[in-house]
Amino acid sequence: MLKLLRVNLDKQNWAFEQLSPEYEKLGGRALSSQIINKEVPPTVDALDPQNKLIFAAGILAGTNFPNSGRLSIGAKSPLTGGIKEANAGGNAAQKLAKLGIQAVVLEGCANSLTTLKIDNDGVSFTEAAPIKGFGNYQIIEDLKKEHGDKVSIISIGSAGESRLKAASISVTSPDFHIRMAARGGLGAVMGSKNIKALVIDNQGSKGVEIKDKATFKTAVSKFTKGVLAYPMIEALKVFGTPVLVNMINGMGCMPTRNFSVGQFDGAQKISGEHIAELMAKRPNSVADHKCMSGCVIGCSNVFTDEKGEVIVSGLEYESIVLTGSNCMIDDIDMIAKINRACNDIGVDTMDVGAAIALAMEADILTMGDGNGALALVNEIREGSENGLMIGNGCKVTGEKLGSKRIPQVKGQGLAAYDPRGLKGTGTTYATSAMGADHTVGNAIPNPLSQYDPSSPEGQWEMSSFLQIYHAAIDSLGLCLFASLPALDFADLQGHMVQGVAAMTGETLDKDYIMQLGTTVLKAEKEFNTKAGFTKEDDRLPEFFKQEPLLPSGNVFDVTDENLDKVNAF
Ligand code: SF4
Numbered sequence: 001m002l003k004l005l006r007v008n009l010d011k012q013n014w015a016f017e018q019l020s021p022e023y024e025k026l027g028g029r030a031l032s033s034q035i036i037n038k039e040v041p042p043t044v045d046a047l048d049p050q051n052k053l054i055f056a057a058g059i060l061a062g063t064n065f066p067n068s069g070r071l072s073i074g075a076k077s078p079l080t081g082g083i084k085e086a087n088a089g090g091n092a093a094q095k096l097a098k099l100g101i102q103a104v105v106l107e108g109c110a111n112s113l114t115t116l117k118i119d120n121d122g123v124s125f126t127e128a129a130p131i132k133g134f135g136n137y138q139i140i141e142d143l144k145k146e147h148g149d150k151v152s153i154i155s156i157g158s159a160g161e162s163r164l165k166a167a168s169i170s171v172t173s174p175d176f177h178i179r180m181a182a183r184g185g186l187g188a189v190m191g192s193k194n195i196k197a198l199v200i201d202n203q204g205s206k207g208v209e210i211k212d213k214a215t216f217k218t219a220v221s222k223f224t225k226g227v228l229a230y231p232m233i234e235a236l237k238v239f240g241t242p243v244l245v246n247m248i249n250g251m252g253c254m255p256t257r258n259f260s261v262g263q264f265d266g267a268q269k270i271s272g273e274h275i276a277e278l279m280a281k282r283p284n285s286v287a288d289h290k291c292m293s294g295c296v297i298g299c300s301n302v303f304t305d306e307k308g309e310v311i312v313s314g315l316e317y318e319s320i321v322l323t324g325s326n327c328m329i330d331d332i333d334m335i336a337k338i339n340r341a342c343n344d345i346g347v348d349t350m351d352v353g354a355a356i357a358l359a360m361e362a363d364i365l366t367m368g369d370g371n372g373a374l375a376l377v378n379e380i381r382e383g384s385e386n387g388l389m390i391g392n393g394c395k396v397t398g399e400k401l402g403s404k405r406i407p408q409v410k411g412q413g414l415a416a417y418d419p420r421g422l423k424g425t426g427t428t429y430a431t432s433a434m435g436a437d438h439t440v441g442n443a444i445p446n447p448l449s450q451y452d453p454s455s456p457e458g459q460w461e462m463s464s465f466l467q468i469y470h471a472a473i474d475s476l477g478l479c480l481f482a483s484l485p486a487l488d489f490a491d492l493q494g495h496m497v498q499g500v501a502a503m504t505g506e507t508l509d510k511d512y513i514m515q516l517g518t519t520v521l522k523a524e525k526e527f528n529t530k531a532g533f534t535k536e537d538d539r540l541p542e543f544f545k546q547e548p549l550l551p552s553g554n555v556f557d558v559t560d561e562n563l564d565k566v567n568a569f
Pocket residue numbers: 067089289290291292295296297298299300479480481482
């Protein structure tokens with residue numbers, strides 16, 4: 001049984017704890033959300049030392065179950081004021097699990113900027129003054145030199161230190177590229193605790209115990225085969241998530257010019273197909289990069305310039321759209337540079353991309369001005385008035401600029417799917433405890449389903465199901481893409497359940513996934529209710545209901561009555 005590692009930052013001490021009955025059998029988002037709901041005062045300021053920052057490994061972490069190393073990071077969010085879980089790839093979760101740690105709970109606040117090292121001997125604390133103000137790329141280089149290349153590094157850039165509401169947390173991939181737990185401003189919570197970085201080193205650890213190795217091996221093998229046979233997986237391997245550009249643009253649902261149009265004239269220049277062509281010609285580019293060991297898909301990439309210098313890894317659909325089409329920028333190299341700057345400073349490309357579009361709409365810079373957008377992002381680092389504005393995300397930016405068209409729910413910017421054409425996704429944006437988020441229940445139609453995303457009917461049912469399902473997937477620590485095939489093929493869900501049962505020795509039935517997901521959502525909703533959220537917070541901004549999305553003419557017309565039915569436990 002894995003343990004909880006509690007770190008008291010005020011006193012610089014730590015202790016391992018057995019998981020109490022209310023936490024045992026949980027991992028990932030289920031565990032982080034349960035801890036926040038039980039232990040964080042719901043109305044406390046998110047940057048108060050009473051907030052806790054949790055790094056939770058998924059239930060399957062540390063094993064060779066495919067794509068099972070996502071790290072869930074949870075806290076009360078400074079961006080939304082509600083409960084938050086943001087997860088990232090990389091190797092940190094697998095290393096924590098191998099060290100026997102299901103979750104690390106950071107409590108209180110260090111007296112000065114500190115780096116934590118977690119290894120087989122426990123926790124050590126180091127003064128981080130020498131790396132104060134550093135960007136994530138430099139921190140990773142320095143800490144890798146100091147601790148070797150077998151570790152995983154979790155860090156914040158200057159935005160987290162400055163406690164900006166769009167600050168993210170970086171987690172390294174096995175080859176030390178950056179993966180981001182981007183959403184909800186959790187980097188600001190880490191900054192408020194005076195923690196600059198965590199170094200996770202599992203050398204000498206025992207690894208994770210599997211109770212029934214033979215059955216586990218069978219589950220791994222059948223699940224892997226099923227995932228690889230799924231039609232969409234091949235496209236993800238070849239083009240990565242940017243394959244969605246042509247698909248979502250073709251549906252007329254790709255946010256363009258601050259969510260005013262659903263199709264972008266420059267889509268081809270930012271598409272997965274074009275990126276793949278460029279990468280094929282550029283030295284050192286990698287089209288099927290794996291963000292964690294044990295990934296069987298490789299949807300990530302390493303995007304280089306013409307000389308072979310790495311610009312960014314991975315260049316993802318969400319970042320491309322929010323800092324690209326949504327700002328009318330069609331230069332993929334410039335988008336990659338903006339992405340790199342956001343990664344270095346440690347801010348969410350989605351919230352900051354939406355903020356840049358609002359600044360463009362307010363004539364602070366010209367729509368489509370890539371150089372201006374990059375300079376504005378770099379102003380976050382410098383701490384200028386406009387830099388601090390966009391570093392606090394799209395809600396703060398829109399309100400400061402007097403915009404009536406702020407694409408946010410519960411303070412968090414919408415992801416890269418327009419809710420007027422993708423109404424199931426819009427229903428999730430509106431009703432999730434997390435604020436507008438694409439990983440918590442994104443209803444994208446696929447060729448195997450009859451689902452109509454543009455009808456107002458059937459969306460609360462679709463969103464309810466997907467929100468429960470993805471809450472469970474986030475708790476297992478599985479990557480979203482490995483979990484998609486199981487939506488169409490129930491036997492793959494069975495292999496997931498079989499994998500957990502074989503690992504833990506429990507007897508689990510076929511309802512395990514939905515029961516686990518329901519537990520998570522109940523805890524999250526309970527916390528938000530205690531924090532003061534009401535049904536009125538489960539709504540999209542008015543402009544999505546009133547402004548037709550061109551070219552389809554769709555508006556978001558799922559009724560409030562149906563929104564209120566979503567997971568009304
Ligand atoms: S499929 Fe993509 S996101 Fe998932 S584990 Fe592999 S590289 Fe990471």
